[in-house]
Amino acid sequence: MRMKYFGFILLIWVPGGLHAQSDAEPCSAPKLNGGYFVPEHETYSHGTKLQYACNTGHKPAVEGWWATSTCHRGEWFHKPQCIDENACILPTIVNGKYEVPQEGWFKNGRRIFVTCDKRYELKDKAATAQCKNGTWSSLPICQKTRDTCSEPPKIPHAVVIRQQYQELFAADSQVEYRCEKGYTMEEAQRNPIICMGGNWTNGPNCTSRPVTGQGGSAEVGTPGSDTTSAGGGTQSGGSRPGTGQGGSADVGTRGRDTTSAGGGVGRGSSTTSDVRLTTTTIDNCVSEPVILHGEVVYRDEMQLKYACVSFYTLVGEATVVCYNDGNWSQFPTCKEAFCVMKPRAYTHGLTTHGPEYINEGHGKHIPCIWAYYSVVVHCANGVLSYTNCCSSYDHNRGLCPIIGTTS
Incomplete structure (x- = not known):
């Protein structure tokens, strides 16, 4: 019997994966009742892919007449298993779910009851299916609700x-x-x-619209300048920390600090006029701030509050106010806060056709080529981690560890 199938049953080694994970725990030879695999060893290295088939009257517990299992840190995923040919494997119900038995397959005659995901409903209200001699009766269909x-x-x-x-x-x-x-x-x-x-x-x-600048009036001079007058003349100097935003109504400037001595433009001799900044209504400031990847989520007559769109996080104070010199307070910025899973070979069984975006601090299931198998990816501190292709059963029980990271 074994020689008959020798040409079809292969043991596939992945040199790159074995080299990178040479220190990982190997797997013991799996026990396979009602089936066989070749060649047979006592142990298999991490990353080894083992293909097996089943004896007459049996079939693998997954789709196809032969199946593949992968050694990952001492465990086989999925577990090699041959079941009665009249039993049924787990059916695929798109946008629906049902209770999965612990053994991972259904005996002949068993029924399933399907519930649809949110915003989907059962077609013709048919919710059940029955395993009959190895195949399922008409499976329920979850379709989009009519008002969705x-x-x-x-x-x-x-x-x-x-x-x-x-x-x-x-x-x-x-x-x-x-x-x-x-x-x-x-x-x-x-x-x-x-x-x-x-x-x-x-x-x-x-x-499209013309882009307008932000800031105050240019009627007299440049905001933030510091002018000194002595003996009827004037000379300009650098702005001083803490005073460059001040304003003097006497000379009609914004953000200007004026000192006069000896009959200059000031109102008194040898006096300094400092006007402190105060907040005022936002209509006194020109051009509402435009923040890349951000938008205003709240406003009243005294303030604007910003938030960032998906995949970005706010840096700085969310609230922006208007000062009496006609200028806005410091704007926040929106910083990238996501990971990108680019199309490339991550693990056996995963095929990506385009980039996958994951928000910072979030995870996502990406389907593998086998029904009910997926890779779980997670984004943390800009680093993307991912698992091997595992069944929902293994994911839910923590049996599918992280196998790699990328930034």
């Missing part, structure tokens, strides 16, 4: 704010846009779009 909306429309030169990306949105969900720097939308379009009856209401248009 797909992702909001992409609008040129605009980003969605205060909303994590998701594929589906519940009825009455609201999504707000902000135009990128250098573009603006009409006041009448500044309302969020709404999911109604499975469709989004009309979105805004972002049109």
Whole structure:
């Protein structure tokens, strides 16, 4: 029997992985009732991929007539297992879930009860399926609810704010846009779009506009200068810490500090006039601050409060106020706070077709080529960590450790 299948049952070694993990714990030869693998050794090195097949009347507990298991730090993933050919493997229910038995497969005659994920519903209200002689009866289908909306429309030169990306949105969900720097939308379009009856209401248009500067008046001089007058003449000097933002109404300047002596432009001889900064209403400042990757989330007549869009974090004071010299307080900035999983070979069984973005401090499941198998990636301090391809059962029980990191 074994010689008959010798041409199909392979033991695959991965030299690169074995070299990098040469110190990792090896695996003992797995016990496989009702099946076989070749060649047979007492131990297998970390990273070894073992293919096996099952005897007549049995089949692997995963899709296909042969299967692959990988040695990872002393454990096999998945565990090699041959089951009765009339039993059923775990079915794939897209956007749905069911209770998985501990053995990882279903006996002949067993039924499953499917519940759909949020914003999905059962087609024709059919929720059950039965294992019959190794195959499943008609499996339940989870479809998008009729009043649910797909992702909001992409609008040129605009980003969605205060909303994590998701594929589906519940009825009455609201999504707000902000135009990128250098573009603006009409006041009448500044309302969020709404999911109604499975469709989004009309979105805004972002049109280009001239970029205006920030700051005070240039009627008399440059804010922050320090002018001294003696004997009727004037001479300029450097600004002084703590006084460069002062203002003197007597000469009509903003952020200016004036000292006069001996009949100069000041009101008195040998006197110094320092006007301290105080906050005032925001309409006294010109050009509302535009912060890259940030937007105003709160405003009143005395202040603006900023927040950053997804994948960015705020650096500095969130609240900005207007001073009586016509200038804003220091602006915050939005710093990148995410990791990018670029398309490349991370682990066997994972195929990425484009970059995956993960928020700082968050994790994400990325599906592998096998049903119910995935890689878990996590972003912490700008470093991306990832596991091997593991089943949901193994992930939930902490049996799928981190195998690599990338920044």
